[in-house]
Amino acid sequence: xxxxxxIAEFLEKGEDKSVHDLTEQALKNGVPATQIxxxxxxxxxxxxxxKFRAHEIFLPDxxxxxxxxxAGMELLKPLLTLAExxxxxxxxxxxxxxxxxxxxxxxxxxxxxxxxxxxxxxxKDVSPEKFVDTAINEKxxxxxxxxxxxxxxxxxxxxxELLKQKKLKDQIKVIVGGAPASEEFAAxxxxxxxxxxxxxxxxxxxxL
Amino acid sequence: MQSLIKRIKAGQILVSDGAMGTALFEKGLNxxxxxxxxxxxxxxxLRAIARSYSEAGADIVQTNTxxxxxxxxxxYGLSAKTKExxxxxxxxxxxxxKEGVLVSGSCGPSGKLLEPYxxxxxxxxxxxxxxxxxxxxxxxxxxxxxxxMIDINEALIAVRAAKNIALSIPxxxxxxxxxxxxxxxTIMGVSIADAVEALVKTGAxxxxxxxxxxxxxxIEIAREFHKVTDTPIxxxxxxxxxxxQNGRLVYKESAAFFADRVxxxxxxxxxxxxGCCGTTPDHIRAIRKVVDTMQNQ
Numbered sequence: 325x326x327x328x329x330x331i332a333e334f335l336e337k338g339e340d341k342s343v344h345d346l347t348e349q350a351l352k353n354g355v356p357a358t359q360i361x362x363x364x365x366x367x368x369x370x371x372x373x374x375k376f377r378a379h380e381i382f383l384p385d386x387x388x389x390x391x392x393x394x395a396g397m398e399l400l401k402p403l404l405t406l407a408e409x410x411x412x413x414x415x416x417x418x419x420x421x422x423x424x425x426x427x428x429x430x431x432x433x434x435x436x437x438x439x440x441x442x443x444x445x446x447x448k449d450v451s452p453e454k455f456v457d458t459a460i461n462e463k464x465x466x467x468x469x470x471x472x473x474x475x476x477x478x479x480x481x482x483x484x485e486l487l488k489q490k491k492l493k494d495q496i497k498v499i500v501g502g503a504p505a506s507e508e509f510a511a512x513x514x515x516x517x518x519x520x521x522x523x524x525x526x527x528x529x530x531x532l
Numbered sequence: 533m534q535s536l537i538k539r540i541k542a543g544q545i546l547v548s549d550g551a552m553g554t555a556l557f558e559k560g561l562n563x564x565x566x567x568x569x570x571x572x573x574x575x576x577x578l579r580a581i582a583r584s585y586s587e588a589g590a591d592i593v594q595t596n597t598x599x600x601x602x603x604x605x606x607x608y609g610l611s612a613k614t615k616e617x618x619x620x621x622x623x624x625x626x627x628x629x630k631e632g633v634l635v636s637g638s639c640g641p642s643g644k645l646l647e648p649y650x651x652x653x654x655x656x657x658x659x660x661x662x663x664x665x666x667x668x669x670x671x672x673x674x675x676x677x678x679x680x681m682i683d684i685n686e687a688l689i690a691v692r693a694a695k696n697i698a699l700s701i702p703x704x705x706x707x708x709x710x711x712x713x714x715x716x717x718t719i720m721g722v723s724i725a726d727a728v729e730a731l732v733k734t735g736a737x738x739x740x741x742x743x744x745x746x747x748x749x750x751i752e753i754a755r756e757f758h759k760v761t762d763t764p765i766x767x768x769x770x771x772x773x774x775x776x777q778n779g780r781l782v783y784k785e786s787a788a789f790f791a792d793r794v795x796x797x798x799x800x801x802x803x804x805x806x807g808c809c810g811t812t813p814d815h816i817r818a819i820r821k822v823v824d825t826m827q828n829q
Contacts, residue, residue: 379712382721383682387649421564427645449607451564474743474774474809475553477781478563503710503719504774512776 325355328364331396335368338388340395347396357403365396366438373435373523383427386522390434397438412440414464415529418450419502420471420479428502429470431522436468439526452482459496466532468525471502480505481513488514497532501525536592536634536675536702537737540764540803545823548592548636548768548806549585550816554783556581556596566608568600571620578624586629588813589820592804593629594677595621595668598640601690603652603660607643614660615667622671636677636704637668639690646685654689661693675702679742679768680808682708682718684727688734695735704766704804705736708743709753716753724756732763740766743808745773747785751796758801765802771810783810787818794822 327350334342343365350360372389375381417433419426426448433443444462446454455467467487469480480500487493499517500510510518516532519525539546556567559577571578578596585593599605600621602614610617618637625635642660644652665676676694681687687705694703707727709716716724731739739761741753750769757765771783771790790807797805805823807815 379714379717382717383719384649384721387645422566425641425643425645427650449564473553474770474781475557475567476563477774477776478557481776482563506773509774509776 331364332368335365335389335392336371338392340392343392344395347399357400361400365393369393369435370523373521376521386431390431393434393438414442414462415466415468416444416455416459416464417468418446418455419448420469420476421449421451423471423473423476425472432468432525435522435526452479452486455483456486466497466529468499471504474504477504484514499528545798546591546804547589547816547820547823548804549590549594550807550811551809552594552596554809568597568617569610571596571617575624579628582625582628584813585816586633588816590816592634592636593625594636594638595625597621598638600664601642601660602663603642603644603657614663618664618667619671622668622673626672634674636675637673639676639678640680641686646683657686657689658693661690662697665694665697669698677704679706680708682720684722684730688730691734691736702737704738705731706740706742706766709741711749716756725760728761738764738766742768743770747790747793751800754797754800754802766804767797767802768806768808770808774810787814790815791818791822794819
Protein backbone atom coordinates (compact mmCIF):
# COMPACT_ATOMS: atom_id res chain seq x y z
CA UNK A 325 0.00 0.00 0.00
CA UNK A 326 1.44 3.33 -1.08
CA UNK A 327 0.69 5.21 2.14
CA UNK A 328 2.46 2.57 4.23
CA UNK A 329 5.58 2.88 2.09
CA UNK A 330 5.41 6.64 2.45
CA ILE A 331 5.20 6.38 6.25
CA ALA A 332 8.19 4.04 6.27
CA GLU A 333 10.17 6.43 4.06
CA PHE A 334 9.41 9.43 6.25
CA LEU A 335 10.32 7.38 9.31
CA GLU A 336 13.67 6.51 7.75
CA LYS A 337 14.27 10.22 7.16
CA GLY A 338 13.35 10.97 10.77
CA GLU A 339 10.46 13.24 9.85
CA ASP A 340 8.24 12.74 12.85
CA LYS A 341 5.54 15.22 11.86
CA SER A 342 5.00 13.58 8.48
CA VAL A 343 4.90 10.13 10.08
CA HIS A 344 2.30 11.39 12.54
CA ASP A 345 0.15 13.01 9.87
CA LEU A 346 0.28 10.10 7.44
CA THR A 347 -0.44 7.58 10.19
CA GLU A 348 -3.51 9.63 11.06
CA GLN A 349 -4.48 9.66 7.38
CA ALA A 350 -4.01 5.91 7.04
CA LEU A 351 -6.23 5.28 10.06
CA LYS A 352 -8.89 7.55 8.57
CA ASN A 353 -8.66 5.56 5.34
CA GLY A 354 -9.45 2.46 7.35
CA VAL A 355 -6.04 0.77 7.38
CA PRO A 356 -5.87 -1.48 10.48
CA ALA A 357 -3.50 -0.29 13.22
CA THR A 358 -1.56 -3.56 13.27
CA GLN A 359 -0.92 -3.28 9.56
CA ILE A 360 0.41 0.27 9.94
CA UNK A 361 2.58 -0.89 12.82
CA UNK A 362 4.07 -3.85 11.00
CA UNK A 363 4.25 -2.68 7.40
CA UNK A 364 5.14 0.96 7.98
CA UNK A 365 6.70 1.64 11.37
CA UNK A 366 8.49 -1.63 12.07
CA UNK A 367 9.36 -2.04 8.39
CA UNK A 368 10.97 1.42 8.43
CA UNK A 369 12.88 0.74 11.64
CA UNK A 370 14.14 -2.54 10.16
CA UNK A 371 15.69 -0.62 7.28
CA UNK A 372 17.23 1.84 9.76
CA UNK A 373 18.58 -1.06 11.81
CA UNK A 374 20.17 -2.67 8.76
CA LYS A 375 21.77 0.58 7.64
CA PHE A 376 23.09 1.22 11.15
CA ARG A 377 24.60 -2.25 11.32
CA ALA A 378 26.23 -1.69 7.95
CA HIS A 379 27.63 1.66 9.25
CA GLU A 380 25.80 3.46 6.42
CA ILE A 381 24.14 5.70 9.00
CA PHE A 382 25.02 6.65 12.57
CA LEU A 383 23.29 7.18 15.86
CA PRO A 384 21.73 10.59 15.08
CA ASP A 385 19.76 9.13 12.16
CA UNK A 386 18.62 6.22 14.30
CA UNK A 387 17.53 8.55 17.09
CA UNK A 388 15.50 10.70 14.74
CA UNK A 389 13.90 7.63 13.13
CA UNK A 390 13.02 6.28 16.56
CA UNK A 391 11.40 9.56 17.46
CA UNK A 392 9.40 9.41 14.23
CA UNK A 393 8.34 5.88 15.08
CA UNK A 394 7.11 7.07 18.43
CA ALA A 395 5.08 9.80 16.75
CA GLY A 396 3.23 7.08 14.85
CA MET A 397 3.03 4.72 17.82
CA GLU A 398 1.23 7.31 19.94
CA LEU A 399 -1.66 7.22 17.51
CA LEU A 400 -1.66 3.44 17.14
CA LYS A 401 -1.29 2.48 20.77
CA PRO A 402 -4.86 3.11 21.92
CA LEU A 403 -6.07 1.08 18.94
CA LEU A 404 -3.90 -1.96 19.46
CA THR A 405 -5.41 -4.60 21.70
CA LEU A 406 -3.68 -5.39 24.97
CA ALA A 407 -2.60 -8.70 23.46
CA GLU A 408 -1.00 -6.92 20.54
CA UNK A 409 0.68 -4.47 22.88
CA UNK A 410 2.18 -7.01 25.21
CA UNK A 411 1.49 -10.26 23.47
CA UNK A 412 5.11 -11.31 23.33
CA UNK A 413 5.83 -10.89 27.02
CA UNK A 414 7.29 -8.48 29.51
CA UNK A 415 10.83 -7.21 29.58
CA UNK A 416 12.62 -5.00 32.09
CA UNK A 417 15.27 -2.77 30.54
CA UNK A 418 17.76 -0.19 31.82
CA UNK A 419 21.26 1.27 31.55
CA UNK A 420 23.51 -0.12 34.26
CA UNK A 421 24.53 1.84 37.30
CA UNK A 422 27.22 4.45 36.75
CA UNK A 423 27.05 4.63 32.97
CA UNK A 424 26.85 7.67 30.74
CA UNK A 425 24.01 7.48 28.30
CA UNK A 426 20.69 5.79 27.80
CA UNK A 427 20.48 6.33 24.05
CA UNK A 428 20.90 2.70 23.06
CA UNK A 429 18.60 1.48 25.75
CA UNK A 430 15.85 3.93 24.71
CA UNK A 431 16.07 2.69 21.14
CA UNK A 432 15.80 -0.90 22.27
CA UNK A 433 12.74 0.03 24.33
CA UNK A 434 11.01 1.71 21.40
CA UNK A 435 11.78 -1.19 19.06
CA UNK A 436 10.60 -3.80 21.56
CA UNK A 437 7.36 -1.94 22.17
CA UNK A 438 6.88 -1.68 18.46
CA UNK A 439 7.45 -5.40 18.09
CA UNK A 440 4.75 -6.15 20.65
CA UNK A 441 6.55 -6.52 23.99
CA UNK A 442 5.47 -4.85 27.19
CA UNK A 443 8.52 -2.84 28.24
CA UNK A 444 9.30 -1.65 31.76
CA UNK A 445 12.02 0.96 31.37
CA UNK A 446 13.96 1.61 34.57
CA UNK A 447 15.94 4.44 33.00
CA LYS A 448 19.67 4.83 33.56
CA ASP A 449 21.88 4.29 36.56
CA VAL A 450 19.97 1.13 37.50
CA SER A 451 21.35 -1.05 40.31
CA PRO A 452 21.48 -4.86 40.03
CA GLU A 453 18.93 -5.16 42.85
CA LYS A 454 16.50 -2.90 41.06
CA PHE A 455 16.74 -4.90 37.82
CA VAL A 456 16.11 -8.16 39.60
CA ASP A 457 13.45 -6.95 42.06
CA THR A 458 11.46 -5.29 39.28
CA ALA A 459 11.61 -8.40 37.13
CA ILE A 460 10.31 -10.49 40.04
CA ASN A 461 7.54 -8.06 41.06
CA GLU A 462 6.38 -7.44 37.51
CA LYS A 463 6.70 -11.11 36.57
CA UNK A 464 8.88 -10.18 33.62
CA UNK A 465 10.67 -13.00 31.85
CA UNK A 466 13.58 -10.99 30.50
CA UNK A 467 16.05 -8.38 31.74
CA UNK A 468 17.78 -6.24 29.10
CA UNK A 469 20.85 -4.23 30.11
CA UNK A 470 22.98 -1.68 28.32
CA UNK A 471 26.41 -0.20 29.12
CA UNK A 472 28.49 2.32 27.20
CA UNK A 473 31.63 2.40 29.35
CA UNK A 474 33.93 -0.57 29.82
CA UNK A 475 34.18 0.37 33.49
CA UNK A 476 30.49 -0.23 34.20
CA UNK A 477 30.31 -3.62 32.47
CA UNK A 478 30.81 -5.59 35.71
CA UNK A 479 27.38 -4.39 36.86
CA UNK A 480 25.91 -6.70 34.20
CA UNK A 481 27.80 -9.53 35.76
CA UNK A 482 26.35 -8.62 39.16
CA UNK A 483 22.82 -8.93 37.80
CA UNK A 484 23.50 -12.44 36.50
CA GLU A 485 25.09 -13.38 39.83
CA LEU A 486 22.12 -12.01 41.75
CA LEU A 487 19.74 -14.09 39.62
CA LYS A 488 21.84 -17.17 40.32
CA GLN A 489 21.81 -16.44 44.06
CA LYS A 490 18.03 -16.17 44.02
CA LYS A 491 17.83 -19.33 41.89
CA LEU A 492 15.98 -17.42 39.20
CA LYS A 493 18.57 -17.79 36.46
CA ASP A 494 16.39 -20.27 34.54
CA GLN A 495 13.16 -18.28 34.82
CA ILE A 496 14.51 -14.83 34.00
CA LYS A 497 16.59 -14.49 30.84
CA VAL A 498 19.26 -11.81 30.46
CA ILE A 499 20.24 -9.96 27.30
CA VAL A 500 23.07 -7.41 27.17
CA GLY A 501 24.13 -4.73 24.73
CA GLY A 502 26.10 -1.51 24.41
CA ALA A 503 29.39 -0.45 22.83
CA PRO A 504 31.81 -2.44 25.01
CA ALA A 505 29.66 -5.60 25.21
CA SER A 506 30.10 -8.51 22.82
CA GLU A 507 28.93 -12.03 22.12
CA GLU A 508 31.94 -13.32 24.04
CA PHE A 509 31.31 -11.03 27.00
CA ALA A 510 27.68 -12.17 27.21
CA ALA A 511 28.78 -15.81 27.20
CA UNK A 512 31.45 -15.21 29.82
CA UNK A 513 29.11 -13.61 32.35
CA UNK A 514 26.39 -16.19 31.69
CA UNK A 515 23.93 -13.86 29.96
CA UNK A 516 21.50 -15.58 27.60
CA UNK A 517 22.05 -13.27 24.65
CA UNK A 518 23.91 -10.29 23.24
CA UNK A 519 22.54 -7.81 20.75
CA UNK A 520 24.69 -5.55 18.59
CA UNK A 521 21.97 -2.93 18.13
CA UNK A 522 18.32 -2.17 18.76
CA UNK A 523 17.07 -4.00 15.69
CA UNK A 524 18.95 -7.19 16.46
CA UNK A 525 17.87 -6.85 20.11
CA UNK A 526 14.29 -7.44 19.01
CA UNK A 527 15.25 -10.56 17.06
CA UNK A 528 17.30 -11.90 19.94
CA UNK A 529 14.64 -11.22 22.56
CA UNK A 530 12.09 -13.06 20.42
CA UNK A 531 14.37 -16.09 20.40
CA LEU A 532 14.66 -16.18 24.21
CA MET B 533 58.63 24.39 33.75
CA GLN B 534 58.39 24.52 29.99
CA SER B 535 54.92 24.63 28.60
CA LEU B 536 53.29 21.65 26.99
CA ILE B 537 53.21 23.18 23.54
CA LYS B 538 56.83 24.39 23.63
CA ARG B 539 58.02 20.92 24.54
CA ILE B 540 56.05 19.34 21.70
CA LYS B 541 57.21 21.97 19.19
CA ALA B 542 60.79 21.26 20.26
CA GLY B 543 60.24 17.71 19.09
CA GLN B 544 59.85 16.05 22.46
CA ILE B 545 57.63 12.99 22.69
CA LEU B 546 55.66 13.23 25.91
CA VAL B 547 54.26 10.37 27.93
CA SER B 548 50.89 10.76 29.63
CA ASP B 549 49.44 8.51 32.28
CA GLY B 550 47.31 5.37 32.19
CA ALA B 551 43.84 4.53 33.39
CA MET B 552 42.07 6.22 36.27
CA GLY B 553 38.70 4.45 36.31
CA THR B 554 40.05 0.92 36.23
CA ALA B 555 42.71 1.89 38.81
CA LEU B 556 39.95 3.10 41.13
CA PHE B 557 38.13 -0.23 40.82
CA GLU B 558 41.37 -1.95 41.84
CA LYS B 559 41.31 0.27 44.90
CA GLY B 560 37.80 -0.64 45.92
CA LEU B 561 35.46 1.62 43.96
CA ASN B 562 32.20 -0.26 43.38
CA UNK B 563 30.99 -0.43 39.79
CA UNK B 564 28.15 2.02 39.50
CA UNK B 565 29.30 4.40 42.22
CA UNK B 566 30.37 7.92 41.29
CA UNK B 567 34.15 7.73 40.73
CA UNK B 568 34.57 11.46 41.33
CA UNK B 569 32.89 11.23 44.75
CA UNK B 570 36.08 9.49 45.88
CA UNK B 571 37.73 12.90 45.71
CA UNK B 572 35.67 13.88 48.75
CA UNK B 573 36.47 10.77 50.75
CA UNK B 574 39.55 8.94 49.49
CA UNK B 575 42.27 11.51 48.85
CA UNK B 576 44.98 9.05 49.84
CA UNK B 577 43.99 6.59 47.11
CA LEU B 578 44.02 9.33 44.49
CA ARG B 579 47.41 10.55 45.63
CA ALA B 580 48.69 6.98 45.36
CA ILE B 581 47.44 6.64 41.77
CA ALA B 582 48.97 9.98 40.72
CA ARG B 583 52.25 9.06 42.45
CA SER B 584 52.35 5.67 40.71
CA TYR B 585 52.04 7.26 37.26
CA SER B 586 54.57 9.98 38.05
CA GLU B 587 57.04 7.37 39.31
CA ALA B 588 56.41 5.32 36.16
CA GLY B 589 57.69 8.27 34.14
CA ALA B 590 54.58 10.12 32.96
CA ASP B 591 55.14 13.74 31.93
CA ILE B 592 51.41 14.40 32.23
CA VAL B 593 49.16 13.07 35.00
CA GLN B 594 45.38 13.38 34.90
CA THR B 595 42.91 14.35 37.60
CA ASN B 596 40.02 12.12 38.68
CA THR B 597 37.44 14.40 37.11
CA UNK B 598 36.26 12.51 34.00
CA UNK B 599 32.64 12.79 35.17
CA UNK B 600 33.23 16.07 37.00
CA UNK B 601 31.10 18.41 34.91
CA UNK B 602 28.26 19.66 37.07
CA UNK B 603 25.75 18.22 34.58
CA UNK B 604 27.19 14.72 35.07
CA UNK B 605 27.60 15.15 38.85
CA UNK B 606 23.92 16.14 39.06
CA UNK B 607 23.06 12.52 38.25
CA TYR B 608 24.49 11.62 41.64
CA GLY B 609 23.02 14.64 43.40
CA LEU B 610 26.54 16.10 43.61
CA SER B 611 26.20 19.13 41.35
CA ALA B 612 26.58 21.48 44.32
CA LYS B 613 29.94 19.85 45.07
CA THR B 614 31.37 20.55 41.59
CA LYS B 615 33.92 23.05 42.87
CA GLU B 616 35.13 20.94 45.76
CA UNK B 617 35.33 17.68 43.76
CA UNK B 618 37.28 19.24 40.89
CA UNK B 619 39.59 21.38 42.94
CA UNK B 620 40.49 18.53 45.33
CA UNK B 621 41.30 16.33 42.34
CA UNK B 622 43.85 18.85 41.07
CA UNK B 623 45.37 19.27 44.53
CA UNK B 624 45.88 15.51 44.95
CA UNK B 625 47.77 15.24 41.67
CA UNK B 626 49.84 18.38 42.30
CA UNK B 627 50.87 17.13 45.74
CA UNK B 628 51.86 13.70 44.46
CA UNK B 629 53.77 14.11 41.22
CA LYS B 630 57.44 14.91 40.61
CA GLU B 631 58.49 18.43 39.75
CA GLY B 632 57.88 19.32 36.12
CA VAL B 633 55.02 16.89 35.67
CA LEU B 634 52.01 18.59 34.10
CA VAL B 635 48.63 18.23 35.80
CA SER B 636 45.92 17.55 33.23
CA GLY B 637 42.29 18.22 34.09
CA SER B 638 40.10 15.49 32.61
CA CYS B 639 36.72 16.51 31.16
CA GLY B 640 34.59 13.60 29.94
CA PRO B 641 31.11 13.72 28.42
CA SER B 642 28.28 15.36 30.35
CA GLY B 643 26.12 12.26 29.99
CA LYS B 644 23.48 14.26 28.15
CA LEU B 645 22.88 14.23 24.43
CA LEU B 646 22.40 17.60 22.84
CA GLU B 647 19.11 18.53 21.24
CA PRO B 648 17.53 17.31 18.99
CA TYR B 649 18.88 13.86 19.88
CA UNK B 650 18.50 14.30 23.62
CA UNK B 651 17.38 16.95 26.09
CA UNK B 652 20.71 18.69 26.71
CA UNK B 653 21.02 22.31 25.65
CA UNK B 654 24.35 23.88 24.61
CA UNK B 655 24.00 26.50 27.39
CA UNK B 656 23.46 23.83 30.03
CA UNK B 657 26.44 21.75 28.92
CA UNK B 658 28.67 24.80 28.64
CA UNK B 659 27.74 25.93 32.14
CA UNK B 660 28.50 22.44 33.46
CA UNK B 661 31.96 22.38 31.86
CA UNK B 662 32.75 25.97 32.83
CA UNK B 663 31.98 25.29 36.50
CA UNK B 664 34.20 22.22 36.39
CA UNK B 665 37.06 23.86 34.52
CA UNK B 666 36.92 27.03 36.58
CA UNK B 667 37.42 24.98 39.76
CA UNK B 668 40.37 23.15 38.21
CA UNK B 669 42.00 26.32 36.90
CA UNK B 670 41.69 28.01 40.32
CA UNK B 671 43.34 24.96 41.85
CA UNK B 672 46.28 25.32 39.46
CA UNK B 673 45.71 22.74 36.74
CA UNK B 674 48.26 23.01 33.89
CA UNK B 675 46.07 21.93 30.99
CA UNK B 676 42.57 20.68 30.21
CA UNK B 677 41.92 17.35 28.52
CA UNK B 678 38.49 16.99 26.89
CA UNK B 679 38.18 13.26 26.25
CA UNK B 680 36.10 10.26 25.13
CA MET B 681 33.82 12.54 23.15
CA ILE B 682 31.48 11.06 20.51
CA ASP B 683 29.55 14.23 19.62
CA ILE B 684 31.66 16.95 18.00
CA ASN B 685 29.30 19.65 19.26
CA GLU B 686 29.74 18.61 22.88
CA ALA B 687 33.51 18.42 22.37
CA LEU B 688 33.52 21.97 20.96
CA ILE B 689 31.42 23.23 23.86
CA ALA B 690 33.96 21.81 26.30
CA VAL B 691 36.93 23.26 24.38
CA ARG B 692 35.23 26.67 24.28
CA ALA B 693 34.42 26.42 27.99
CA ALA B 694 38.12 25.90 28.74
CA LYS B 695 39.16 28.84 26.59
CA ASN B 696 36.44 31.02 28.15
CA ILE B 697 37.74 30.27 31.63
CA ALA B 698 41.44 30.60 30.80
CA LEU B 699 42.35 31.71 27.30
CA SER B 700 45.99 30.69 27.62
CA ILE B 701 45.49 27.21 29.05
CA PRO B 702 46.49 24.43 26.64
CA UNK B 703 43.53 22.24 25.67
CA UNK B 704 43.78 18.63 24.55
CA UNK B 705 40.66 17.23 22.85
CA UNK B 706 40.20 13.55 22.05
CA UNK B 707 37.32 11.58 20.61
CA UNK B 708 36.55 7.87 20.48
CA UNK B 709 36.32 6.34 17.00
CA UNK B 710 35.11 2.97 15.76
CA UNK B 711 36.28 1.25 12.59
CA UNK B 712 33.69 1.07 9.79
CA UNK B 713 34.02 -0.09 6.18
CA UNK B 714 34.25 3.60 5.21
CA UNK B 715 36.92 4.53 7.74
CA UNK B 716 36.86 5.65 11.35
CA UNK B 717 33.80 7.39 12.78
CA THR B 718 32.47 8.12 16.24
CA ILE B 719 29.18 6.44 16.98
CA MET B 720 27.55 9.83 16.35
CA GLY B 721 28.98 9.80 12.84
CA VAL B 722 31.94 12.18 13.19
CA SER B 723 34.85 11.39 10.84
CA ILE B 724 38.46 12.06 11.77
CA ALA B 725 38.74 14.82 9.14
CA ASP B 726 35.61 16.56 10.46
CA ALA B 727 36.78 16.24 14.06
CA VAL B 728 40.19 17.69 13.20
CA GLU B 729 38.79 20.66 11.32
CA ALA B 730 36.26 21.63 13.98
CA LEU B 731 38.51 21.07 17.00
CA VAL B 732 41.45 23.00 15.55
CA LYS B 733 39.21 25.88 14.46
CA THR B 734 37.76 26.07 17.97
CA GLY B 735 41.20 26.32 19.52
CA ALA B 736 42.20 22.83 20.66
CA UNK B 737 46.01 22.76 20.95
CA UNK B 738 46.45 19.00 20.84
CA UNK B 739 43.97 16.58 19.28
CA UNK B 740 43.63 12.84 18.96
CA UNK B 741 41.85 9.78 20.21
CA UNK B 742 41.37 7.86 23.43
CA UNK B 743 39.67 4.70 24.71
CA UNK B 744 38.74 2.72 21.58
CA UNK B 745 39.30 -0.77 20.24
CA UNK B 746 42.91 -1.48 21.08
CA UNK B 747 46.30 -0.05 20.24
CA UNK B 748 46.66 -1.42 16.69
CA UNK B 749 43.48 0.41 15.65
CA UNK B 750 44.86 3.54 17.37
CA ILE B 751 47.96 3.43 15.18
CA GLU B 752 45.68 3.53 12.12
CA ILE B 753 43.68 6.36 13.70
CA ALA B 754 46.88 8.34 14.37
CA ARG B 755 47.92 7.96 10.72
CA GLU B 756 44.52 9.29 9.62
CA PHE B 757 44.94 12.31 11.91
CA HIS B 758 48.45 12.94 10.66
CA LYS B 759 47.26 12.96 7.03
CA VAL B 760 44.96 15.92 7.64
CA THR B 761 46.66 18.03 10.32
CA ASP B 762 49.91 19.48 11.65
CA THR B 763 48.34 20.02 15.07
CA PRO B 764 50.10 17.85 17.70
CA ILE B 765 48.47 14.43 18.12
CA UNK B 766 47.77 12.51 21.33
CA UNK B 767 46.84 8.84 21.56
CA UNK B 768 45.58 7.30 24.80
CA UNK B 769 44.46 3.77 24.03
CA UNK B 770 42.63 1.14 26.02
CA UNK B 771 44.63 -1.98 26.70
CA UNK B 772 42.29 -3.67 24.21
CA UNK B 773 38.62 -4.48 24.63
CA UNK B 774 38.01 -5.95 28.09
CA UNK B 775 37.19 -9.58 28.61
CA UNK B 776 35.44 -10.99 31.62
CA GLN B 777 37.30 -13.50 33.77
CA ASN B 778 35.51 -14.76 36.86
CA GLY B 779 33.62 -11.53 37.28
CA ARG B 780 36.63 -9.29 36.72
CA LEU B 781 37.33 -7.31 33.59
CA VAL B 782 40.66 -8.18 32.08
CA TYR B 783 42.37 -6.04 29.49
CA LYS B 784 44.64 -8.21 27.39
CA GLU B 785 47.15 -5.81 25.86
CA SER B 786 50.22 -5.93 28.09
CA ALA B 787 52.94 -3.38 28.85
CA ALA B 788 55.21 -5.24 26.41
CA PHE B 789 52.49 -5.10 23.72
CA PHE B 790 52.37 -1.32 24.18
CA ALA B 791 56.17 -1.00 24.19
CA ASP B 792 56.34 -2.87 20.87
CA ARG B 793 54.08 -0.30 19.25
CA VAL B 794 55.49 3.00 20.56
CA UNK B 795 57.76 3.38 17.57
CA UNK B 796 54.84 2.94 15.17
CA UNK B 797 52.86 5.59 17.05
CA UNK B 798 55.72 8.04 16.83
CA UNK B 799 56.22 7.30 13.11
CA UNK B 800 52.50 7.94 12.69
CA UNK B 801 53.08 11.45 13.99
CA UNK B 802 52.00 11.13 17.62
CA UNK B 803 53.46 13.60 20.13
CA UNK B 804 51.82 12.41 23.35
CA UNK B 805 51.40 8.72 24.18
CA UNK B 806 49.47 7.41 27.15
CA GLY B 807 46.81 4.91 28.11
CA CYS B 808 43.11 4.63 28.83
CA CYS B 809 40.99 1.85 30.42
CA GLY B 810 43.05 -1.12 31.57
CA THR B 811 46.48 0.48 31.28
CA THR B 812 48.65 0.57 34.42
CA PRO B 813 51.88 2.16 35.64
CA ASP B 814 53.63 -0.83 34.03
CA HIS B 815 52.31 0.24 30.63
CA ILE B 816 53.50 3.80 31.23
CA ARG B 817 56.93 2.62 32.40
CA ALA B 818 57.24 0.53 29.24
CA ILE B 819 56.24 3.46 26.99
CA ARG B 820 58.68 5.76 28.85
CA LYS B 821 61.54 3.36 28.29
CA VAL B 822 61.02 3.15 24.53
CA VAL B 823 60.49 6.91 24.21
CA ASP B 824 63.71 7.62 26.15
CA THR B 825 65.69 5.16 24.06
CA MET B 826 64.41 6.68 20.84
CA GLN B 827 64.97 10.27 21.93
CA ASN B 828 68.53 9.59 23.03
CA GLN B 829 69.52 8.14 19.68
